[in-house]
Amino acid sequence: xxxxxxxxxxxxxxxxxxAVADGVFVPAADAPAGAERFDAAGLIALPGLVDLHTxxxxxxxxxxxxxxxxxRAAARGGFTAVFAMPNLDPATDTAExxxxxxxxxxxxxxxxxxxxxxxxxxxDGVELAELGLMAGQGVRVxxxxxxxxxxxxxxxxxxTYLRPFDGVVAQHAQDPRLAGPGAxxxxxxxxxxxxxxxxPTVAESTIIARDVQLAEFTGGRYHACHLSTAESVEVxxxxxxxxxxxxxxxxxxxxxxxxxxxxESFDTTYKVNPPxxxxxxLEAVREGLADGTIDIVGTDHAPxxxxxxxxxxxxxxxxxxxxxEALAVVMEVMVNTGRLDWTGVADRMSVAPARIGRxxxxxxxxxxxxxxxxxxxxxxxxxxxxxxRSASKARNNPYHGLDLPDPVELTVWGGRITFRR
Amino acid sequence: MSAESTARxxxxxxxxxxxxxxxxxxxxxANRGPERLVLLGIQTRGVPLAARLGALIAESxxxxxxxxELDITMYRDDLRSQPTRAVGRTRIPVALDDRTVVLVDDVxxxxxxxxxxxxxxxxxxxxxxxxxxxxxxxxxxELPIQADHVGKDLPTRxxxxxxxxxxxxxxxxxxxxSQPSKGA
Amino acid sequence: xxxxxSAGDLSHRxxxxxxxxxxxxxxxxxRPIKKLPALRxxxxxxxxxxxxxxTRTSFEIAGKWMSADTINVSGKGSSVSKGESLRDTMLTLDxxxxxxxxxxxxxxxxxxxxxNWVRACVVNAGDGQHEHPTQALLxxxxxxxxxxxxxxxxxxxxxxxxIVGDLLHSRVVRSNVLLQRTLGGQVTLxxxxxxxxxxxxxWGVTVSHDLDAVLPQAxxxxxxxxxxxxxxxxxxxxxxxxxxGYGLTAERLARVRPDAAxxxxxxxxxxxxxxxxxxxAANSRVLEQxxxxxxxxMSVLYHLLGGEGGAR
Numbered sequence: 001x002x003x004x005x006x007x008x009x010x011x012x013x014x015x016x017x018x019a020v021a022d023g024v025f026v027p028a029a030d031a032p033a034g035a036e037r038f039d040a041a042g043l044i045a046l047p048g049l050v051d052l053h054t055x056x057x058x059x060x061x062x063x064x065x066x067x068x069x070x071x072r073a074a075a076r077g078g079f080t081a082v083f084a085m086p087n088l089d090p091a092t093d094t095a096e097x098x099x100x101x102x103x104x105x106x107x108x109x110x111x112x113x114x115x116x117x118x119x120x121x122x123x124d125g126v127e128l129a130e131l132g133l134m135a136g137q138g139v140r141v142x143x144x145x146x147x148x149x150x151x152x153x154x155x156x157x158x159x160t161y162l163r164p165f166d167g168v169v170a171q172h173a174q175d176p177r178l179a180g181p182g183a184x185x186x187x188x189x190x191x192x193x194x195x196x197x198x199x200p201t202v203a204e205s206t207i208i209a210r211d212v213q214l215a216e217f218t219g220g221r222y223h224a225c226h227l228s229t230a231e232s233v234e235v236x237x238x239x240x241x242x243x244x245x246x247x248x249x250x251x252x253x254x255x256x257x258x259x260x261x262x263x264e265s266f267d268t269t270y271k272v273n274p275p276x277x278x279x280x281x282l283e284a285v286r287e288g289l290a291d292g293t294i295d296i297v298g299t300d301h302a303p304x305x306x307x308x309x310x311x312x313x314x315x316x317x318x319x320x321x322x323x324x325e326a327l328a329v330v331m332e333v334m335v336n337t338g339r340l341d342w343t344g345v346a347d348r349m350s351v352a353p354a355r356i357g358r359x360x361x362x363x364x365x366x367x368x369x370x371x372x373x374x375x376x377x378x379x380x381x382x383x384x385x386x387x388x389r390s391a392s393k394a395r396n397n398p399y400h401g402l403d404l405p406d407p408v409e410l411t412v413w414g415g416r417i418t419f420r421r
Numbered sequence: 422m423s424a425e426s427t428a429r430x431x432x433x434x435x436x437x438x439x440x441x442x443x444x445x446x447x448x449x450x451a452n453r454g455p456e457r458l459v460l461l462g463i464q465t466r467g468v469p470l471a472a473r474l475g476a477l478i479a480e481s482x483x484x485x486x487x488x489x490e491l492d493i494t495m496y497r498d499d500l501r502s503q504p505t506r507a508v509g510r511t512r513i514p515v516a517l518d519d520r521t522v523v524l525v526d527d528v529x530x531x532x533x534x535x536x537x538x539x540x541x542x543x544x545x546x547x548x549x550x551x552x553x554x555x556x557x558x559x560x561x562x563e564l565p566i567q568a569d570h571v572g573k574d575l576p577t578r579x580x581x582x583x584x585x586x587x588x589x590x591x592x593x594x595x596x597x598x599s600q601p602s603k604g605a
Numbered sequence: 606x607x608x609x610x611s612a613g614d615l616s617h618r619x620x621x622x623x624x625x626x627x628x629x630x631x632x633x634x635x636r637p638i639k640k641l642p643a644l645r646x647x648x649x650x651x652x653x654x655x656x657x658x659x660t661r662t663s664f665e666i667a668g669k670w671m672s673a674d675t676i677n678v679s680g681k682g683s684s685v686s687k688g689e690s691l692r693d694t695m696l697t698l699d700x701x702x703x704x705x706x707x708x709x710x711x712x713x714x715x716x717x718x719x720x721n722w723v724r725a726c727v728v729n730a731g732d733g734q735h736e737h738p739t740q741a742l743l744x745x746x747x748x749x750x751x752x753x754x755x756x757x758x759x760x761x762x763x764x765x766x767x768i769v770g771d772l773l774h775s776r777v778v779r780s781n782v783l784l785q786r787t788l789g790g791q792v793t794l795x796x797x798x799x800x801x802x803x804x805x806x807x808w809g810v811t812v813s814h815d816l817d818a819v820l821p822q823a824x825x826x827x828x829x830x831x832x833x834x835x836x837x838x839x840x841x842x843x844x845x846x847x848x849x850g851y852g853l854t855a856e857r858l859a860r861v862r863p864d865a866a867x868x869x870x871x872x873x874x875x876x877x878x879x880x881x882x883x884x885x886a887a888n889s890r891v892l893e894q895x896x897x898x899x900x901x902x903m904s905v906l907y908h909l910l911g912g913e914g915g916a917r
Contacts, residue, residue, distance in 0.1 A: 492629070494643075495641050495642060495643035495907070495911070496642055500643060500911060500912065501912065501913055502913060503912055503913060504912045504913060504914070505907065505908055505909075505910075505911040505912030505913075505914060506911070506912065507622065507626070508626050508629050508907070509629075510629065511629065511632060540642065544636075544638050544640050544641070544642075545636060545638065546637075
């Protein structure tokens with residue numbers, strides 16, 4: 001199909017007409033006669049968003065999410081590519097499992113689905129998974145997400161072994177002794193008062209401090225997932241200042257917006273790992289995202305059935321939705337406060353995640369000859385989030401009832417409209 | 422308030438004193454003396470009345486009759502129809518078994534309070550006999566209950582309000598009857 | 606008052622009213638016929654997802670003496686172990702027409718969560734490391750009895766209450782601190798730093814690691830249980846060392862004022878946090894606490910269910 005988008009404002013502020021034919025941008029003059037026309041006056045055109053951190057639940061937990069429903073939510077959120085975390089059933093810890101996830105994406109996806117491989121077999125942190133064979137299937141991101149690669153030696157080996165494959169270890173930083181399986185609330189006055197097992201900030205930052213030194217020592221590529229603490233931001237800043245390690249970092253929308261007091265009523269919607277932190281940590285991750293210490297926003301979109309959330313707080317499944325509201329949250333917290341401009345948004349949510357994931361055809365400029373992945377954004381529209389109006393099968397939406405930007409007007413993936421308001 | 426303006430005085434303190442004295446004598450007469458008598462005042466205004474009767478009996482007989490308090494809140498048959506009521510004090514001065522209990526209250530009306538009091542008594546002990554002494558019997562019984570000793574039979578209409586004031590609680594002794602104020 | 610979930614939910618007036626009414630209930634406990642009709646026809650389910658003979662029995666007696674139909678359900682062996690969600694478990698029982706759930710659960714917050722789901726009223730009989738409001742009420746009741754018996758002013762204002770032991774894992778301490786904040790008692794918490802909850806400095810209490818210095822000031826000395834398995838968590842090295850620093854030993858007993866109450870919510874680890882000399886001392890109020898438990902729980906149940914309250 002073909003498309004002409006007129007009067008769109010690009011991230012750098014220039015106004016342009018964008019024409020799409022056969023999945024790539026073409027000169028506006030070359031647009032086919034029958035092309036659909038879309039008036040984008042007042043709208044901002046960004047490269048299609050890329051999420052380095054998505055849980056799609058298929059195969060294994062299709063009652064919570066499928067590739068079809070998850071990627072439809074992604075398209076509604078402006079995403080044209082998602083990286084699928086390997087905590088599936090079976091876990092993505094073999095080349096075959098990775099190929100299957102990619103195949104599901106080609107079959108059902110409303111955006112590109114890129115499998116992430118597990119670092120260790122069964123994600124249990126003991127033995128390396130078949131990293132090279134998975135790399136042969138195009139996997140470049142490896143993670144035991146949900147579990148930490150806590151063993152220093154395994155982390156060293158993974159970083160070293162992946163060098164020839166240009167792979168990156170995406171770490172879920174959680175010292176399992178400092179923050180055990182029951183840990184579920186930011187260790188603070190609130191955890192003390194509610195009697196919830198504490199998840200101290202140092203359980204994250206000490207692992208990252210170790211890992212960035214191992215990355216420097218091994219020369220491997222390291223990515224810190226879902227930074228939640230001021231100390232972690234400082235550690236990443238320090239590692240980047242040394243300039244000797246290939247280190248990147250990520251923050252989730254919920255760690256940018258939501259703070260610990262949300263758990264006061266024991267509402268398990270707000271149970272997430274790492275936990276929601278207090279305002280000084282929110283401030284630190286916002287600052288880190290603004291100054292580039294934190295490279296990307298990753299949603300950690302984690303759908304769960306109501307059944308899995310209807311347990312006591314310390315037992316309920318951790319995680320919350322994020323694909324549909326990620327851009328809204330970044331606008332609210334970063335753009336509308338002047339911390340980040342649209343070029344910055346394009347970088348943190350498209351260009352940088354594509355680069356870290358080595359997804360070379362995404363996160364590209366909106367220029368003639370480039371693949372046509374884009375999202376059109378209305379910078380002023382707002383609405384109240386309604387969890388029941390989600391494309392996701394799950395309803396664990398922590399933004400339900402909040403007044404937030406409602407920006408996505410049109411999502412185009414490879415020249416195809418995957419979402420239109 | 423219009424309730425005040427339409428109130429009609431039935432008794433003053435002297436009338437009340439004379440009636441209590443008479444009731445005290447009746448109680449002694451019926452019991453053939455003070456032996457094995459127990460006076461139980463029903464919360465709230467029955468309590469000071471029982472104490473006064475006790476004092477009058479002591480005056481005439483030179484014997485202290487045991488006087489106690491009985492709260493019937495939890496035995497009320499309309500407990501569920503209102504927010505939780507505060508429970509008053511129950512103080513039983515002696516074991517009631519084989520004694521004559523005189524329940525004392527200010528006004529006898531539907532009889533439901535007394536029925537509740539009898540239920541309460543049965544959870545506390547097994548008296549030889551239970552008698553009832555009230556200052557005012559205003560009629561309109563809803564249960565088969567009669568008082569043994571009555572200060573005054575006072576025919577009333579059910580919409581009228583009988584007010585018993587006692588010095589110990591209200592700062593004065595009087596009984597009055599009032600019409601419902603229109604539009605109140 | 607629709608539920609009793611947290612000691613912090615009680616106003617000063619409500620707390621004192623519960624304690625006052627408990628005195629009337631305590632009087633019933635001394636009668637030959639221990640029966641009040643107030644909760645006739647009410648159904649109370651004691652839902653104990655975690656074992657507690659003491660608390661469950663106390664609630665069961667309280668309900669029965671008030672003429673309620675009380676049913677005990679143990680979490681173990683029920684559908685809980687079959688992976689059913691807490692919500693489904695509670696909604697199933699709620700649908701049977703229960704008026705009140707008395708819930709003990711190993712997870713903090715599980716009782717408050719349930720209160721959001723069910724029509725019945727809910728009493729927190731201890732949730733995880735969070736709260737145990739009826740324990741705090743019965744402690745306050747026993748304290749007041751003690752103040753009265755020892756001839757001191759019965760008001761809580763200005764009374765010094767030392768709570769000693771594993772405060773990190775204790776729901777009893779949280780409820781006592783909240784209740785005493787309302788009643789006016791001055792609480793001093795004594796524990797090794799490893800057994801103090803995060804953020805305890807914001808609780809409006811004094812924190813000390815010197816039990817010997819605290820004891821002579823205290824009007825109440827409340828010792829909390831220290832589980833031996835805490836040693837594996839690195840909270841303290843040995844029971845011997847714990848006892849030396851924080852136990853109410855026979856020697857340390859001399860520092861407790863003779864008119865101060867010694868309390869323990871039980872079960873006691875004699876020889877660890879409390880010596881037999883202290884547990885059995887003349888001013889020990891441990892058994893009075895147990896006895897107060899029934900009266901206080903009768904009072905709570907009457908408050909919630911005695912009027913038009915109960916299932917919606």
